[in-house]
Amino acid sequence: MQTIHVGLIGLGTVGTGVVQILQQQADLIAGRLGARLVLKRVATRHPERARAVQLPAAQLTGDAMEVLQDPEIAIVVELIGGYEPARTYLLTALQQGKHVVTANKALLARHGRELFQTATALRRDIGFEASVGGGIPIIRTIKEGFVANQFLSISCIINGTTNYILSKMSDQGQDFQDVLREAQALGYAEADPSFDVDGIDAAQKIALLASLAFGSWVPSEAIYTEGITGVSQLDIAYARELGYRVKLLAMAKMAGSHLDVRVHPALVAADSWLANINGVYNAISLRGDKVGRNMLIGRGAGALPTGSAVVGDVVDVARNILHDSSGRVPPQAYQDHSLQDVPLQDMDEVVCKYYLRFQVADQPRVLAAIAGILGEHAISLESVLQKGREHVPGAPVSVVMMTHEARERSIRKALLAIATLPTILGKTMRLRVEETEEE
Amino acid sequence: MQTIHVGLIGLGTVGTGVVQILQQQADLIAGRLGARLVLKRVATRHPERARAVQLPAAQLTGDAMEVLQDPEIAIVVELIGGYEPARTYLLTALQQGKHVVTANKALLARHGRELFQTATALRRDIGFEASVGGGIPIIRTIKEGFVANQFLSISCIINGTTNYILSKMSDQGQDFQDVLREAQALGYAEADPSFDVDGIDAAQKIALLASLAFGSWVPSEAIYTEGITGVSQLDIAYARELGYRVKLLAMAKMAGSHLDVRVHPALVAADSWLANINGVYNAISLRGDKVGRNMLIGRGAGALPTGSAVVGDVVDVARNILHDSSGRVPPQAYQDHSLQDVPLQDMDEVVCKYYLRFQVADQPRVLAAIAGILGEHAISLESVLQKGREHVPGAPVSVVMMTHEARERSIRKALLAIATLPTILGKTMRLRVEETEEE
Structure with a gap:
């Protein structure tokens, strides 16, 4: 049986996992692949980590x-x-005639185009399934499984840390700082x-997924990105009362001739699939024009x-080596000449429902003043929530409003006037509401 | 740009969909694949269906x-x-040097081994992603994405008709026959x-998935298979009260040196992922020893x-044609010499919790007699539910018992004695309870 030699650079958490898998599943993988994968050399600056995975010293080196x-x-x-020396290592490997596999989404988000073009020019494979969604086979699904589809939208919970924090805040009524600690x-x-x-x-990951799905390179720095530090326990509780959960969503969809790509906390209906993805799980919901809606969780x-x-990619590359078919699937899912440059939509053009929480003086006619300004900007209300007066006299009262669909620009201008x-x-707290109903 | 010619036999629902996709996505697919797929010939006994998809008469034939x-x-x-002439057509195509794609799970469940062996011997590809779970990329995920994993279990809702019926019975309190109509x-x-x-x-589909995941051919007729015709509105209501939903599950897992594969209605916890897959959606939950639990929904x-x-498979096969790499992934996910013959577990050996609904006379000591017999068979109870006495005197009363984990053989014998x-x-109604907690 043929042997294919693998080299590894980096023996951190994932590197250690890869070594374990290659060791423990050697026979299983050989039985499926029809060749043996042999880990020949591991470069690490932390040789002491090799003990945990029983790597003989001869296999280790400090020099990549x-x-x-x-x-x-x-x-x-x-x-x-990281960016360097990872970028140089990958380029060098490709120039040395080797195929590469990486889990480095930050590097791909910044230098993916260069790496993809180099791999294509040299007819070498670059595998990066592990860069988004851990073990979820999302890259393969976009590039191969749903190849017959025009993608309509991608909505995902794709950062485990924030999902863990928001889940805990929601389940246990704790504040952001406490859960973070x-x-x-x-x-x-x-x-x-x-x-x-x-x-x-999350922005780096959705940039990569959108680049593959829509065949247009999306620079992650250009994506509207809002984190969860502003989300308070109060908002989570109000959202819950209104039948929603708060999740950090990463989204990409076609909006006319533009790509609407963004990352921000959003209210999702409590009975939707995404609302029930908790803790360290990720989920990616994809809509294709033919396949309809699919979701992958893991x-x-x-x-x-x-x-x-990572090892799934190594096997994929190895199959190409065995069949001399490297470059069989292009790195960015499209042939080079079919890649496009679709402009990103301006955030001001986004249309959705909004959750607005105002802190107001407990006086008559406050609501009317706010609603009046919203009305002037053609923003109509779906519901208003004002809590009873069990508060310290003189202290601010929270008023929550859910709008009908409105344009971000109108909301922004209205909130400036209301301020x-x-x-x-x-x-004022402003959260977007994303409708992800299951059709 | 190179052209690859495709032939289609069958212009029913899916066939019509395939023609539409090949027509509408021709440019999109060419941009991804790097070659044009051209549908050259369509064989159908219903040429009138060709009008719906605007196929010129010259492309049609009545002769496969x-x-x-x-x-x-x-x-x-x-x-x-169906089985014939589909089997003969596929074998003939392979012998003619063609690659094949099929959505025919019944044929694969019965003749898959023969078809796979023929394809392998002739170095031709056979694609069958569409045979299980519609558009869900489950075959690709088992064969490729999770190739580095020993599979621990597969649990799925994989039949849309029964899931639609059970969802409706649960949501609207209707009876089986009404929802079926x-x-x-x-x-x-x-x-x-x-x-x-x-x-x-469902049995044919789980047989196929298990055969790929575990590398051992599972004949679908050998699988313990129980449908949903016996599930009553009453059971669904009781299950709901106990915090469960009733779903038709298809399952496969390793149980020591045996494979435990079965299809039957089961109680699943109301807050589990599978419980919330409703209507015509399918979901496949997979557990790998490395990747942990993943679920695919669509x-x-x-x-x-x-x-x-189907078209995803056609593109996959086309990539192999372009790179002369046919047979790159073996049809059953394992190289021939690595396939095994793992025996199926006897249903009597299955261990799980049980939901039991007895119809008893409204008399003292009835409960004690039932519990006594269960105790003699070492079956202990987790909870008992008996409804108030708002019923016709003399008519039977329902008593529901949830057991702790017990062996199927003990349950069977105990129920015989209780009868x-x-x-x-x-x-007596007996439903199994499947724990699919999210870790």
């Missing part, structure tokens, strides 16, 4: 070049994360959580789920 | 051999259903519904969702 220049290694797996203690959130809680991670992170996706009212005593 | 023997056609799509009128159930409501369709039937899967009690006035 020993992996990149090993003529026997056919597939290089990059799991160090708990998540950090459990290892579900980083010491510096901004990458996750500010929505940057663990969005972790050594073994992500490792499963000048003397009866408005604090910052 | 004109498709099978056309030297220009590289891929034959079989969508006539409604489903027939809407086209969700066949005039002869037995194939669906008796669980045969439309399990229909011209376009199923057509999407001999003079106070038992009707057939």
Whole structure:
């Protein structure tokens, strides 16, 4: 039976998972693939981590070049994360004639185009299933399973940290800061959580998914991105009372001749599929013009789920090596000449329902003043929620309004005008409502 | 740009969908694949159906051999259903050097081994994503996405007709027969519904999924199969009261050295993912030893969702044609020499919780007698539900018991003994409870 040699750069959480999977599933994979995958060399700056996975010292190196220049290694797996030297390593591997597999969504979001073009030009494969949604086979589904579809929309819960935090806030009535500390203690959130809680991670992932689905490169920095730090316990409770849950959604859809791509917390109906994805699970809801709506759910992170996706890619690349069919599926799902440049929609043009929570003085005619300004901007109301007067006299009262569909620009202008009212005593909370009904 | 010619046999619901997709998405698919798919010839016994999809008469034929023997056609799509002549057509196509795509789960359940072996021997591809779960990319996920995993279990709602019926019975309190008539009128159930409501369709599908996941051919006739005709409104209402929904589940899991594969109605916790899959949606929950639990949800039937899967397979086969890599992924997910023969577990050995509904005489000590017999068979109770006495004196009373985990054999024997009690006035309903908690 033929042997295919694999090299690994990076022995962190996912790297360790990949080593374990390659060791434990060697026979299983050989029985399915028809060739043996052999992990020949692992480059790490932390050789002590090799003990946990029983890697002999001879397989270890502190120098990534020993992996990149090993003529026997056919597939290089990059799991160090970050932009550099990861980018240089992957480019070098491709130039050395190797195929590559990575889980590095940050790198792909920034340098994906360069990496994809290099791989295509050199007729080498680049696998990156593990970069979005951990073990969920979403890249494969977009590029291959739903290849016969024009994509209409993608809506996902794609960041485990924020979903864990929002789930806990919702289930246990805790505040953001308390849950965040708990998540950090459990290892579900980083010491510096901004990458996750500010929505940057989700933006990088939806940028990549949208680029594949719509065949137009979406720069993640251009995406409207709003995190969850502003979501309060109060908003979660009001949303619940109105029949909604608050989730950090990453979305992409065609809006006429523009692509509407954004990341922000949103209210989703309590009985919708996405509302019931809790804790560390990720879910990706896809709508294709032929297949209709599909949803994929799974663990969005972790050594073994992500490792499963990495090794799945390694096997995919290995099948191409065995059949001399590298480049069989183009990296960005489209042939180069079919890629387009679809402009992103301006956030001001977005149309949806809105949840607005005002902090107002407890006086007559306050509601009328707010509703009046909304009306001037052609924003009509679906419902209004004002709580009883069990509060300290003189302190602000919360008034929650759900609007009918309105344009973001109108909401923005109306809220600017409302902020000048003397009866408005604090910052107004504005959350978008996403309808994801199951048809 | 290269052209790949496709032939189609069968112009029913799915066939019509496939023609529409190939026509409408021609440019989109060419941009992704890098070659044009051209539908050259369609064989149908109902040429009048061609009008709906604007097929010129010259492309139509009443003779399948004109498709099978056309030297220009590289891929034959079989969508006539049934065993013969579908089997002969597919074998002939393979022998003529063509690749094949089919949505025919009944044929694959019965003759899959022969078809797979023929395709492998001739180095031809056989695509069958559309045979299970409509547009859901489940075959691809088992064979490719999760290739690095030992599968632990598959639990699915995989028959749209029964899920529609049970959802309606649950939501609207209607009886089986009424909902069935409604489903027939809407086209969700066949005039002869037995194939669906008796669980045969689900058994054929889970047989196929289990064969791929576990690398052991599972004959669908050997699977324990129980349909939903015995499920009454009363059971659905009691289940709801106990915090459960009733679903027709198809399951496969390793149980020691045996494969536990079965189809039957089951109680699933109301807050579990599967409980909330309603109407015509299908869902497949998979557990891999590395990836953990994943679930895929989508439309399990229909011209376009199923057509999407068929055309996805055609593109997959076309990529292999373009790269001369046919046979790249073996049909049954394993290389031939790695396939095994894992015996099926005897139903008597199954262990789970049970829902039991007894119809008893309204007399003292009846409960004690039933519980006594259950105790003699080492079956202990988790809860007992007996409704108030608002009934006709002398008429039977329903008593519902939920057991702790017990072995099917013990339950069977205990129920036989209980049936001999003079106070038992009707057939006892026995439903299994499946725990599918989200970890």
